[in-house]
Amino acid sequence: MIAQTAGAEGTSLGYLMLILLSATFTDNILLTRFLGMCSFLSISQQLKSAVGLGVAVVFVTTITGALNAALYKYAIVPANEHFGVPLGLQFIVFIVVIAGVVQLLEMLIERVSLSLYYALGIFLPLITVNCAILGACLFLVNLGFHRNLLEATMFSFGSGFGWMLAIVAMAGIRSKLKNQYIPLGLQGPGITLIITGIIALAFIGFSGMVQLAK
């Protein structure tokens, strides 16, 4: 087991890789923290759209995670220390940043590449209310990664990538399920939850491999 204190002054490449591994596998945001389940259940029917949504989530999580960590470090914490502003302000700040980034990204992608816009475009508005994004930002702050912005970026990229991995795996399995007999009451969300449970069981195998200290 490898343990190291987060938010140390300098950071090594090895430690960054450790954060990436931990965020993607051992603390997978979907399978161990249950975030982003709504879109996971509804968009995982086709592999193509699952990949599209996954890529969009990776983009947005990485950018908003880095931005929110910087805002938390340089604005919210000082405001709390000097003026007694409640830390709960983070919720409003994070949400506004996420909504703003999604809007900006949508406009940017439309200008740069129309084909990418048509591939990702419909998923972008959905992302504003995807709790995986806000959840990644909140856990980032909760675990103390905001103290080093490089670590924060790595953590949010890992979280988004882990989510993408899970939804792509799920879409692959569900496309095989189409011709199988499933009890009527279990069709749709029921069977998806059970499969997710089995995948989560497999991911427990990763636990203890990397342990990040708080």
Next chain:
Amino acid sequence: MTLTPTAIAGRRALVAQLWDENPIFRQVLGICSALAVTNLVFNTLLMCAGLIWATALSSATFSLLRNYIPARVRMIIQVLIIAVYVIMVDIAIRAYYPDIYQMIGPYVGLIITNCIVMGRLEAFASKNRVWPSALDGLGSGLGYSFILLSVACVREYLGFGALAGYKVPDPGQLTQYLASAGAWVVNLFGHVEAPQVAGWWKAWTLMIMPPGAFFVLAVAVWIARTYALRREAAAQPKKGGAS
């Protein structure tokens, strides 16, 4: 007692949200937190209280303001209204239950993006008056809490052998009671030693780990859906026969 139309609409909204349109079973929304906080009953209770507070009050507030908010910016206004109430919950839990806050802190903040809350604002509170909206929000909060608490009871009982932190007899002990009672009845007529069977049950650790949450919720959804399908099937032939 005579009810005004407003009160009737409110009551209907409350009841519909409790079962027929239960946010978790029928719509499979907002289950992120349903899965995450349900390994301990007490954490679940706190989370549910926070969610009921947020849905009921933000529904009422949004309904009060619905005629003054331009449609283009309503989403962001909704999020801000919800965030205000969630911050209150956050401060309260941080102050009174700091230990539990360590465990469920991020999930309290995630009430903001819980699809249930925004869904009710968008679908009901934007078109209805204050009182029915508040009851509709209350109903969906209660329906959500009902499921969450059932899942939490199953998980904590099987995983820890306790309910809300209090030790209760686990299945092993229950069978021991049964065996002892049987032995007592037999002893009325003759002599027999009560068998020791309590040891067969071991705490089911999987239940308090993430996969347990998925399995228990899947079974709950399965039962509820089968029941709903059966009821719909029972209602169907009558319609067909009439036409």
